[in-house]
Amino acid sequence: MRRLALSLALCAGLAFPARAEAPPEPADYRQDDYRAPTPATLAGATVVTTAEAAQLWHEGKTVFVDVLPHAPRPAELPAGTLWHDPPHRTIEKAAWLPEVGRGALAPETEAYFRAGLEALTGGDKARPLLVFCKRDCWMSWNAGKRAVAYGYSHVYWYPEGVEGWADAGLPMTDAEPRP
Numbered sequence: 001m002r003r004l005a006l007s008l009a010l011c012a013g014l015a016f017p018a019r020a021e022a023p024p025e026p027a028d029y030r031q032d033d034y035r036a037p038t039p040a041t042l043a044g045a046t047v048v049t050t051a052e053a054a055q056l057w058h059e060g061k062t063v064f065v066d067v068l069p070h071a072p073r074p075a076e077l078p079a080g081t082l083w084h085d086p087p088h089r090t091i092e093k094a095a096w097l098p099e100v101g102r103g104a105l106a107p108e109t110e111a112y113f114r115a116g117l118e119a120l121t122g123g124d125k126a127r128p129l130l131v132f133c134k135r136d137c138w139m140s141w142n143a144g145k146r147a148v149a150y151g152y153s154h155v156y157w158y159p160e161g162v163e164g165w166a167d168a169g170l171p172m173t174d175a176e177p178r179p
Contacts, residue, residue: 030138031103038141044148045155050164062128063120064094067101067143092171095178101139116178125151132158
């Protein structure tokens, strides 16, 4: 028993690596290395926890927007091989607008994002939006920043994304990209 108490005391004194501090918000969009620790804040938006996101979801007034990109076609597939996107699991009732969280958007992708947000909100820029993708993913941070820049006044950013939602056992579904 004494040995166990001594072992526990020694373990308690060990330094375990802590999670790295969140990086500061950059002035512009993140351009690469999207799967990395994200800031704790997003200027002009409200950062929400899983419990807060679930409350918004249950209230039913907030539009949930998944911005995770499409899975890339495997490079090693021979030419002419049929390939189907793997199923995309997301938060139930969320709209999937892939590719809109990249740092630089092609004009067509930016038009797709603007049109998607307009359709989802009925053109009401005061309608609450919740933007997410995966945990430690800058795509949702970029997309949230972009929605704020487009004039949406109630933007929520959910940095825990589909992983935080799934870990909490909340409703998930397969999704297709919004046209």
